[in-house]
Amino acid sequence: MGRLLPRPQHAEYVRHVTIEHREGGDKYDRRFLDRLRRSRRVSGVLHMDHTAKPMSTPLRIADFVVGSYFAHWYHNDPEPWKIVDSAHVIEVVTI
Numbered sequence: 001m002g003r004l005l006p007r008p009q010h011a012e013y014v015r016h017v018t019i020e021h022r023e024g025g026d027k028y029d030r031r032f033l034d035r036l037r038r039s040r041r042v043s044g045v046l047h048m049d050h051t052a053k054p055m056s057t058p059l060r061i062a063d064f065v066v067g068s069y070f071a072h073w074y075h076n077d078p079e080p081w082k083i084v085d086s087a088h089v090i091e092v093v094t095i
Contacts, residue, residue: 001032006041007093014046018058021050065090
């Protein structure tokens with residue numbers, strides 16, 4: 001998260017992120033976000049929510065996009081990525 005969250009907030013003006021709920025792990029995500037705020041890598045404007053994966057459409061969309069990217073580049077199955085990439089402008093940033 002330390003490398004992932006600052007860029008969308010400062011470059012794309014993201015103010016809200018949704019992260020998959022992990023039993024017992026949510027409190028560590030909140031603590032880490034607080035550390036990022038104290039170090040001024042992100043501002044207090046950035047809000048983070050946790051949600052269960054089956055209930056979250058944004059998480060399902062993110063899983064599909066990342067899954068199609070990995071299928072293309074790591075499993076030699078380019079079709080899902082071609083569909084996503086031809087319909088939307090997607091900037092892949094490796095961190």
